[in-house]
Amino acid sequence: MSLKHFHLFFIVCSIALMVFLLTWTRAQAAAGQPWPGFAAAAWVGAVASVAYLAWFVRRYQTLR
Numbered sequence: 001m002s003l004k005h006f007h008l009f010f011i012v013c014s015i016a017l018m019v020f021l022l023t024w025t026r027a028q029a030a031a032g033q034p035w036p037g038f039a040a041a042a043w044v045g046a047v048a049s050v051a052y053l054a055w056f057v058r059r060y061q062t063l064r
Contacts, residue, residue, distance in 0.1 A: 025042060
């Protein structure tokens with residue numbers, strides 16, 4: 001696996017982790033223990049990871 005492929009794999013795993021954290025914080029809120037700060041951090045992390053993935057995929061074409 002090349003470094004570029006590993007980087008893509010790592011970004012996708014990061015997005016999956018953020019989605020899991022968002023799901024978990026929603027379950028916590030439904031159980032009566034909301035964690036709004038944690039949910040906000042997971043949301044920002046997910047959006048930033050998707051934006052970084054889009055940037056990297058565009059840049060991927062020019063990398064050697």
